[in-house]
Amino acid sequence: MSLLLRNAVLGETPTDLFIDRGVFQRIGPDLDISADKTIDAAGKAIVPPLVNGHTHAAMTLLRGYADDMELHTWLTEHIWPLEARLSEEDVYVGSLLACLEMIKSGTLFFNDMYWHFEGTARAVTEMGLRAALSSVFIDFGDARTAEDKQRRCLDLLATYKEVDPRLQCALGPHAVYTVSRKSLEWIRDIAEEHDLLIHMHVAETRKEVEDCMAEHGKRPVAYLDELGLLSPRLVACHAVWLTPEEMELLAKRGVNIVHNPVSNMKLCSGTSPVESMRQHGLRIGLGTDGCSSNNALDMFSEMKSAALAAKVATGSPKALPADAVWEMATAQGAAIFNLNHGITEGAWADCLLVDLDQPAMVPCYNLTSNLVYAASGGCVDTAICNGEVLMQKRHIPGEEEIIARARACARRLVAG
Ligand SMILES: CSC[C@H]1O[C@@H](n2cnc3c(O)ncnc32)[C@H](O)[C@@H]1O
Numbered sequence: 581m582s583l584l585l586r587n588a589v590l591g592e593t594p595t596d597l598f599i600d601r602g603v604f605q606r607i608g609p610d611l612d613i614s615a616d617k618t619i620d621a622a623g624k625a626i627v628p629p630l631v632n633g634h635t636h637a638a639m640t641l642l643r644g645y646a647d648d649m650e651l652h653t654w655l656t657e658h659i660w661p662l663e664a665r666l667s668e669e670d671v672y673v674g675s676l677l678a679c680l681e682m683i684k685s686g687t688l689f690f691n692d693m694y695w696h697f698e699g700t701a702r703a704v705t706e707m708g709l710r711a712a713l714s715s716v717f718i719d720f721g722d723a724r725t726a727e728d729k730q731r732r733c734l735d736l737l738a739t740y741k742e743v744d745p746r747l748q749c750a751l752g753p754h755a756v757y758t759v760s761r762k763s764l765e766w767i768r769d770i771a772e773e774h775d776l777l778i779h780m781h782v783a784e785t786r787k788e789v790e791d792c793m794a795e796h797g798k799r800p801v802a803y804l805d806e807l808g809l810l811s812p813r814l815v816a817c818h819a820v821w822l823t824p825e826e827m828e829l830l831a832k833r834g835v836n837i838v839h840n841p842v843s844n845m846k847l848c849s850g851t852s853p854v855e856s857m858r859q860h861g862l863r864i865g866l867g868t869d870g871c872s873s874n875n876a877l878d879m880f881s882e883m884k885s886a887a888l889a890a891k892v893a894t895g896s897p898k899a900l901p902a903d904a905v906w907e908m909a910t911a912q913g914a915a916i917f918n919l920n921h922g923i924t925e926g927a928w929a930d931c932l933l934v935d936l937d938q939p940a941m942v943p944c945y946n947l948t949s950n951l952v953y954a955a956s957g958g959c960v961d962t963a964i965c966n967g968e969v970l971m972q973k974r975h976i977p978g979e980e981e982i983i984a985r986a987r988a989c990a991r992r993l994v995a996g
């Protein structure tokens with residue numbers, strides 16, 4: 581089905597955009613063309629969608645479940661015991677809620693790592709956005725479970741390789757403290773063989789670094805380098821506890837970073853050297869992390885937090901300026917996950933129409949400044965993915981039912 585957007589604000593000027601077969605076919609003023617559906621986009625800025633570079637979508641069900649504690653206690657005493665009770669259906673319902681929240685706040689691609697991969701895959705396909713789903717790997721050093729998990733991981737990759745072009749598969753070794761050396765080596769080889777990204781929590785807390793030193797005699801970055809995991813395949817999330825030498829090495833190896841400022845602050849994991857990483861030339865995307873450590877999936881709020889936290893951390897208002905944060909949340913994230921993003925002819929027809937009549941968007945001296953420092957997800961009027969309208973005038977078909985199902989599911993889960 582073809583789609584015509586009339587008079588969208590692109591830069592300073594109103595522009596028409598003709599979309600067909602999921603791609604921007606023509607962009608220009610007053611296009612002499614008709615389409616199956618036309619949207620009047622006057623008064624709306626057209627921008628690329630936001631890319632959530634690291635999350636655990638179904639953790640929406642755990643929003644507000646265990647707040648105000650550090651990572652280790654949070655995970656081991658609260659989150660993991662509850663996650664052990666999750667079914668694939670729960671993950672499906674939690675992921676539906678996550679997709680709803682993300683579309684409503686302008687995110688049309690997310691990089692996920694969670695249990696019951698199939699549940700999240702089903703939700704993504706039904707909701708129409710894009711995602712990279714990692715086949716989770718945790719073996720706690722147990723060789724017998726490692727073999728079962730490797731088999732399951734290969735099964736998932738084989739099953740999902742061609743299920744939906746909007747879904748990418750990735751490998752998800754959770755962290756150096758949950759995955760054995762042997763399994764990390766296996767993951768490195770499988771990633772190479774199947775041409776996959778490796779999605780991992782890296783150097784998130786001081787405890788992770790100290791424990792890694794105690795167990796392997798090396799900090800996480802050096803340990804991963806020894807295992808041959810530092811490469812452009814690696815999507816290293818959090819990356820809080822890095823020395824300048826480690827940043828240099830990560831940049832040399834072409835490792836991708838995903839910065840998670842809200843989660844880092846809420847779990848008090850540490851102050852990310854994000855401005856320094858930028859100066860080292862690292863490619864950095866932005867992510868929310870899961871809904872139990874954030875507690876939302878709104879990338880607008882993440883962008884503002886990233887900019888403000890970097891200024892406080894460096895003592896300079898020039899750190900992480902609005903343009904840089906916007907790039908992290910859009911083009912840099914898109915580059916990490918090989919997304920053909922951009923409002924240009926030939927790019928995938930993934931875009932947002934942002935309502936310039938919302939109070940937070942007025943006046944508009946600088947669109948990027950407003951998007952990063954003033955806007956919220958509520959300023960997104962329309963979301964289009966692969967040429968399909970997922971949300972128009974802030975309405976998504978079926979949203980009331982998703983909310984009711986998620987509420988009931990969370991209630992059941994917590995009741996035990
Ligand atoms: C095995 S699926 C992912 C696993 O990771 C847990 N998790 C969520 N947020 C974090 C974080 O910031 N650091 C480490 N682990 C995290 C999630 O609850 C799942 O168990």
Ligand SMILES: [Zn+2]
Pocket residue numbers: 634635636781817869870
């Ligand atoms: Zn995480």
